[in-house]
Amino acid sequence: MNRMDELEKYRKIIRQQEEFASFTDNEFEQLAQQMQVKTFAKGQVLFDQGDPRTRFYYVLDGVVRLERVDETGSFPFINYVSPHKAFPYRGMFVGETYTYAAMAMTAITIASFPMPVFEKLLRDNKQMMVCLISQMGQIIDDDENRLQRMVTSSATHRVKQALMLIAEDLGTQDESETTQIPYPITLKEVARVSGTTRETAGQVVSKLVDEGVVVYQHKNFQFNPELLT
Incomplete structure (x- = not known):
């Protein structure tokens, strides 16, 4: 399979996913034209906490490890992104930097899109905004649940x-x-x-x-x- 065929395959897969399904064909085309698909070896860093927030990512294969640390660097907060999930949602529309670091926990294949383009298309599509709010709400619930479950001296x-x-x-x-x-x-x-x-x-x-x-x-x-x- 040549590079163009491979990109078209990934494009069709992504088009069907929840994070992108409600875009119009024209909106998705704007996004797909600037899609990048890359592979990373296990242990490679996609970005560090505090780096400029420039790309929106979608995991095609493998696992990405997200880690956020406090100001002392002593207390990490860790999440994992499995295949067919996107990140980062935290900081959408307001954040200028990534609030956590992302590293390939396994060998990964990942698609990414320019964050400004993705955010603009979201603003123009009410159905996608509803989907985004739902995703962010779920993330908040999950994070609060994690914290509550870990607050123990045992x-x-x-x-x-x-x-x-x-x-x-x-x-x-x-x-x-x-x-x-x-x-x-x-x-x-x-x-x-x-x-x-x-x-x-x-x-x-x-x-x-x-x-x-x-x-x-x-x-x-x-x-x-x-x-x-």
Whole structure:
């Protein structure tokens, strides 16, 4: 498949997604003409917190890790963007810089569009504005929920909650209600999400494995979330 065919394939995929479906054909054409599709290796940085907010991204394949830290750099707030989801919504219309850093957690293929063009088209399309408000409302609800679930002095509880949050972002559930996370998750990653040390995260995970609550093989997690509550 040549480059033009590949771009057309991605363009058709994106056109059908919720973030773009309500644009008119003319509006989407304006956006698609300036679409860029790039690949990033695992660990590559798309942008840092505080960089100029110039692009709107849509994940085609792989996982993007978003991390925001406080002024001391001590307390990270981590989210994941899985395939067929867009970011950033935070700062839409008002922000001049990215409020978090974005890094390829796996090898990724990602489309992006100029932020000024995307914002202008949103302003001109009421249906898309409703979709945007809905998306932002969901993000606020999710973030508040994450904070509430992590406000505890129990490291064990935070590690369990971290596993559940990662599963909610990236996991898939089978008929037996077992959730599998089809991406490698290191103990260091669990530690960062839970605000614990790697040693503590490792001890908690090992105990959960010994109890038969969690399966952790080759950095892949599998568990029933109800057993972690």
